[in-house]
Amino acid sequence: MNSAEELKYLLPNSVVSVGVQTNKPQAVIRKEDFLKVAEKVKELGYDNLSVITGVDRVDRIEVIYNLFSYKKKQNLALKVVLDHRSPEVDSVTSIWKVADWLERETYDLVGVKFNGHPDLKRILLPEGWIGHPLRKDYDMNTEQFVTIGEDGEDIVSPDGSNLLRRK
Amino acid sequence: MDPVTIDTTKIRMTKRKPETALEKLEDTNLINTLLAAKDREGFILLTTIDQAMNWGRLSSLWPVTSGLACCAIEMMAVSMAHHDIARFGMEVFRASPRQADLMFVAGTVTKRMAPRVKQLYEMMSEPKWVISVGSCANTGGPYHESYCVLKGVDNIIPVDVYIPGCPPRPEAWLYGIIQLREKIKNEGYGAKWGLNK
Amino acid sequence: METETLLLNMGPVHPSTHGVLRFKLRMDGEIIRDCQIVVGYLHRGTEKFGEMKTYLQFIPYTDRLDYIAAMPNNYAYVKAVEELAGIEVPQRAEYIRVLVMELNRVINHLVFMGSLLLDLGASTMIMYGFRERENALQLYESLCGARMTFNYIRPGGVREDLPDGFIPKLNEFIKDMEKRIVDYEELVNGNEIFLMRMKNIGVINAEEAINYGMTGPSMRGSGVDHDIRKLEPYSIYQDLDFKACMRREGDSYARYLVRVDEIRESLHILKQIVDKLPKGNTINQRYGFAPNTGAPSAVTSYFPRIFTPAEGEVYSRIEAPKGELGFFVASDGTTKPYRVKIRSPSFCNLVALPKMVLGLKIPDLIAAFGTIDIVLGDVDR
Ligand code: SF4
Numbered sequence: 036m037n038s039a040e041e042l043k044y045l046l047p048n049s050v051v052s053v054g055v056q057t058n059k060p061q062a063v064i065r066k067e068d069f070l071k072v073a074e075k076v077k078e079l080g081y082d083n084l085s086v087i088t089g090v091d092r093v094d095r096i097e098v099i100y101n102l103f104s105y106k107k108k109q110n111l112a113l114k115v116v117l118d119h120r121s122p123e124v125d126s127v128t129s130i131w132k133v134a135d136w137l138e139r140e141t142y143d144l145v146g147v148k149f150n151g152h153p154d155l156k157r158i159l160l161p162e163g164w165i166g167h168p169l170r171k172d173y174d175m176n177t178e179q180f181v182t183i184g185e186d187g188e189d190i191v192s193p194d195g196s197n198l199l200r201r202k
Numbered sequence: 203m204d205p206v207t208i209d210t211t212k213i214r215m216t217k218r219k220p221e222t223a224l225e226k227l228e229d230t231n232l233i234n235t236l237l238a239a240k241d242r243e244g245f246i247l248l249t250t251i252d253q254a255m256n257w258g259r260l261s262s263l264w265p266v267t268s269g270l271a272c273c274a275i276e277m278m279a280v281s282m283a284h285h286d287i288a289r290f291g292m293e294v295f296r297a298s299p300r301q302a303d304l305m306f307v308a309g310t311v312t313k314r315m316a317p318r319v320k321q322l323y324e325m326m327s328e329p330k331w332v333i334s335v336g337s338c339a340n341t342g343g344p345y346h347e348s349y350c351v352l353k354g355v356d357n358i359i360p361v362d363v364y365i366p367g368c369p370p371r372p373e374a375w376l377y378g379i380i381q382l383r384e385k386i387k388n389e390g391y392g393a394k395w396g397l398n399k
Numbered sequence: 400m401e402t403e404t405l406l407l408n409m410g411p412v413h414p415s416t417h418g419v420l421r422f423k424l425r426m427d428g429e430i431i432r433d434c435q436i437v438v439g440y441l442h443r444g445t446e447k448f449g450e451m452k453t454y455l456q457f458i459p460y461t462d463r464l465d466y467i468a469a470m471p472n473n474y475a476y477v478k479a480v481e482e483l484a485g486i487e488v489p490q491r492a493e494y495i496r497v498l499v500m501e502l503n504r505v506i507n508h509l510v511f512m513g514s515l516l517l518d519l520g521a522s523t524m525i526m527y528g529f530r531e532r533e534n535a536l537q538l539y540e541s542l543c544g545a546r547m548t549f550n551y552i553r554p555g556g557v558r559e560d561l562p563d564g565f566i567p568k569l570n571e572f573i574k575d576m577e578k579r580i581v582d583y584e585e586l587v588n589g590n591e592i593f594l595m596r597m598k599n600i601g602v603i604n605a606e607e608a609i610n611y612g613m614t615g616p617s618m619r620g621s622g623v624d625h626d627i628r629k630l631e632p633y634s635i636y637q638d639l640d641f642k643a644c645m646r647r648e649g650d651s652y653a654r655y656l657v658r659v660d661e662i663r664e665s666l667h668i669l670k671q672i673v674d675k676l677p678k679g680n681t682i683n684q685r686y687g688f689a690p691n692t693g694a695p696s697a698v699t700s701y702f703p704r705i706f707t708p709a710e711g712e713v714y715s716r717i718e719a720p721k722g723e724l725g726f727f728v729a730s731d732g733t734t735k736p737y738r739v740k741i742r743s744p745s746f747c748n749l750v751a752l753p754k755m756v757l758g759l760k761i762p763d764l765i766a767a768f769g770t771i772d773i774v775l776g777d778v779d780r
Contacts, residue, residue, distance in 0.1 A: 088738070160439060183318070271441055272776060312441060
């Protein structure tokens with residue numbers, strides 16, 4: 036029994052299906068139960084959250100959590116499938132601290148909202164950036180410019196006239 | 203084929219080693235107009251004021267420490283012992299833009315960094331020069347199509363010398379630096395009016 | 400006494416933030432009460448390029464993530480693609496890959512030592528560090544023509560075989576380095592000021608280190624001996640003899656020592672590779688082919704430009720010099736990846752920094768930050 040099947044056995048109602056993510060076991064989780072499952076998974080000894088990946092599948096958004104247990108030396112991938120219009124899932128910052136930045140990054144670039152995150156704001160792009168670049172429908176042709184405001188924070192605008200040099 | 207033997211005693215250097223102060227200074231090729239008058243005690247060197255100023259400026263360019271990306275690592279390599287820009291009087295990297303007169307824009311200028319680079323440039327006191335290093339700073343380079351990279355730093359600040367490469371080799375940096383020195387040498391009204399050619 | 404806290408801004412242009420990182424500190428006198436890290440000043444959209452470029456075209460972009468040690472980036476991405484498409488790699492290619500990666504680890508840690516000491520105000524070490532680095536870079540240059548951005552590793556093998564005279568030069572480098580690392584340790588390790596600034600600064604215990612997602616040498620300084628090269632041996636690491644360097648104290652000094660030990664360990668690995676290096680192909684003949692140009696040293700291997708792996712997702716990770724470097728690659732059966740996600744070690748290691756520096760002074764922040772060893776290209780991608 037691999038780690039995903041074990042999870043299915045322990046939480047039959049929350050785990051929708053089990054599968055593989057190329058040589059790593061993967062469990063698809065119901066998004067309502069995600070926090071509960073995450074707590075269980077931490078209890079099982081998965082102490083290292085490697086990465087959170089958001090994938091825009093056009094009709095849905097998938098969020099994939101790659102976990103590793105240093106104690107058991109086992110891999111586990113969790114996947115939640117979210118609605119494309121309003122992707123929302125519970126935050127796991129209370130369980131793995133590293134999720135703080137990983138979730139902010141996913142929010143920034145893919146636009147997944149993490150409920151319960153203490154400080155959910157953009158991390159790589161400045162606050163006020165329009166769109167989420169790793170969505171498939173992101174408009175790559177509109178230029179956005181950043182200037183510094185009075186208080187030293189970034190201001191985003193499509194108009195770069197006070198930044199660009201007049202030639 | 204027989205090995206060719208070369209008689210090294212027959213070879214004469216065509217260029218004489220500079221001996222006097224005048225010849226030494228001329229040999230550096232850093233001043234255009236240079237006259238020497240013989241005094242009772244020795245030589246007196248004469249030049250125009252703007253040439254003397256240019257010579258002072260180009261011999262001690264102080265860059266501001268502002269690495270942006272990969273190219274900045276090559277900037278460190280250039281300033282270290284192997285390539286040694288101390289030869290150009292440039293090893294004095296200043297942390298404050300107020301004390302610097304040269305800026306290497308070394309790396310990718312992202313949209314978010316652009317206003318900061320511009321501010322840094324504006325904080326430097328005149329006279330100031332900018333060398334744009336690497337494809338990224340020149341045109342956007344490999345990141346030209348990116349949503350958050352400025353397509354060339356010359357969109358926001360004037361650039362004096364462009365050094366291509368990704369990253370440019372240290373030798374390319376040195377060549378770029380020499381080009382900038384050449385440019386500074388010919389600055390000012392004297393050179394513009396054709397006096398100091 | 401009641402005092403008011405002061406907001407202090409550090410960066411993004413600051414000599415000791417290794418690039419364009421910004422700290423927002425709330426200071427109570429000299430003491431740091433709160434530390435916020437602002438990243439993203441070097442965000443170049445590398446992950447979007449993963450979707451815009453073909454599998455092969457994306458390899459150069461991986462070079463520019465962690466530009467001090469670029470080979471492991473190449474390899475991590477290629478490994479993900481290989482796992483996705485099930486490509487076999489010939490033994491010689493594997494040996495060459497590990498060789499170039501371990502050499503890069505040496506370079507990375509040398510630059511780390513140099514820049515850490517420079518931040519602390521001692522500028523001797525960086526001169527030495529860059530001197531050795533220059534020697535190693537000459538090896539790389541003879542191998543693939545580039546000093547920093549290699550673009551060398553291909554799915555199914557490597558781009559070129561080792562050139563003539565590479566191994567003797569490498570041996571020379573190893574011999575040199577073994578002597579010099581002793582010198583550097585003498586120069587740095589016992590230095591009173593250095594010890595005062597490093598010991599008991601930025602302490603983090605094992606459990607927290609794991610919970611905050613620290614990996615690599617930064618984590619191993621806290622008494623955890625997890626090394627992905629040991630946990631999930633990839634390439635040929637199971638045939639090599641090395642140990643995961645580890646220290647218990649969890650402070651800046653421990654993290655520094657781990658890296659110095661790792662230089663030794665990498666040199667040890669390099670020596671084994673030189674001894675064992677097998678003969679054979681440098682690229683999988685089913686995918687790549689090596690045109691016979693006559694000169695045995697100038698055999699270039701190609702990987703087909705159009706390459707379509709089957710649909711699927713993969714997350715594969717390696718032990719890069721800075722920690723766990725992972726690539727998530729999703730394929731939809733076309734010539735371009737559907738999604739590339741980079742799990743960069745520097746990004747995740749930074750999360751723990753605010754925790755480590757609370758209650759310390761600003762110079763301690765520099766010391767603790769220096770020992771986490773980040774590269775901004777890797778943080779912001
Ligand atoms: S030009 Fe190349 S090496 Fe330089 S910053 Fe850009 S990507 Fe990096």
